Amino acid sequence: MSSPAEYYNSLPPISKAYGTLCLLATTAFQLGLLNPKFTALHFGLIFKRFQVWRLFTNFFFLGKFSINFGIRLLMIARYGVQLENGPFQRRTADFLWMMIFGALTLLVLSAIPIFYSSFLGISLVFMLLYVWSREFPTAQINIYGLVTLKAFYLPWAMLALDVIFGSPLVPDLLGILAGHLYYFLTVLHPLAGGKNILKTPFWVQRLVSRWRIGAPPIQRAAVPDDRGTSGAFRGRSYRLNG
Numbered sequence: 001m002s003s004p005a006e007y008y009n010s011l012p013p014i015s016k017a018y019g020t021l022c023l024l025a026t027t028a029f030q031l032g033l034l035n036p037k038f039t040a041l042h043f044g045l046i047f048k049r050f051q052v053w054r055l056f057t058n059f060f061f062l063g064k065f066s067i068n069f070g071i072r073l074l075m076i077a078r079y080g081v082q083l084e085n086g087p088f089q090r091r092t093a094d095f096l097w098m099m100i101f102g103a104l105t106l107l108v109l110s111a112i113p114i115f116y117s118s119f120l121g122i123s124l125v126f127m128l129l130y131v132w133s134r135e136f137p138t139a140q141i142n143i144y145g146l147v148t149l150k151a152f153y154l155p156w157a158m159l160a161l162d163v164i165f166g167s168p169l170v171p172d173l174l175g176i177l178a179g180h181l182y183y184f185l186t187v188l189h190p191l192a193g194g195k196n197i198l199k200t201p202f203w204v205q206r207l208v209s210r211w212r213i214g215a216p217p218i219q220r221a222a223v224p225d226d227r228g229t230s231g232a233f234r235g236r237s238y239r240l241n242g
Contacts, residue, residue, distance in 0.1 A: 013214045014095050015080035018060075019073060022121060025060040026069060036061050040118040041110060059103055062121045068167065072125050079132040080125075087135045092214030093207075097200040098182055102127045105178040117171055126175025127182070130155045134183050155179075 008016070028034035039057035046054050062072045088095040106120045106127075117123065137152035149157060159172040185198040208214065 011077075011081055012084035012095075013092060014099060015076055015084050018080070018099070019076040021060045022062050022073060022076070025057075026062060026065060029061070030065055036119070041107075041120060042118070043111065055107065058119050059121045059124050061119045062125070063119075072122060075125050075129055080128045083128065083132050083135065090215050090217045093205040093209075093217075094200050096208060096213075097204045098131065098186075099124070100204070101182055101198065102178045105181055106174055109174050109177060115170060115174060117168075117174065120171070120174070122171040123174040123178065126155065126158075126172050127179040128175075129158065130176050130179030131183055134179075134187070 002010070011019075025034065025039070029036060039054065039061060041054055041058035042051070045051045063069050084092075084095050088098075102124055103120070106123050109115045110117050110120060133151045133154050137150060139151040140148055141151050141154050142148045143154075143157060143161075147157075155172075155176055159169070159176070162172055163169055182198070186196060190196045209216075
């Protein structure tokens with residue numbers, strides 16, 4: 001059995017970094033070292049006082065230490081890690097771009113008054129859960145030992161449980177919307193014959209490569225075309241249950 005340190009070191013880089021930042025933010029809050037109001041999303045302060053850090057810091061606070069906080073952190077450790085080690089294995093730049101796209105989508109949605117949320121971390125975690133449920137739709141999930149269902153329905157079951165226990169509906173719903181938009185643009189639309197208009201930008205690939213984040217991608221060999229000449233490999237990136 002591996003030690004906690006060995007388990008932590010074995011985690012893929014993006015999920016590990018995001019989970020660690022969320023844990024540190026809540027720990028700092030509990031110790032009185034961080035006042036969440038200085039990290040919350042506030043568009044007035046962002047545009048009038050140029051407090052641009054709020055566009056980033058609001059994603060790292062999942063609330064005070066509680067059962068709900070523990071569940072969100074476990075969701076990163078399970079579903080984020082399984083995504084990064086499965087469909088996104090050796091595709092660290094693609095996984096990072098998914099997180100960036102999700103964050104940007106949530107910021108845009110939160111600018112709509114009925115969808116506004118001061119902290120979008122829970123929504124970003126829920127986006128990971130939704131994408132995972134689409135990549136592993138037939139996996140069997142047991143919820144609190146009470147009911148077993150397919151992973152495809154897990155986001156909706158978690159949303160229903162949050163409503164039952166009095167948690168806000170909007171953060172979970174935003175995560176589902178952002179996750180579905182990403183999955184539609186990168187998987188469903190290309191499978192229907194459309195172009196993948198959400199390819200990972202070159203600057204994200206360069207960032208990952210420059211800082212040597214994660215394992216390097218597998219280099220695909222050139223394959224000969226019908227005329228016997230060598231052509232670059234063209235095909236959609238590997239996805240489970242795509």
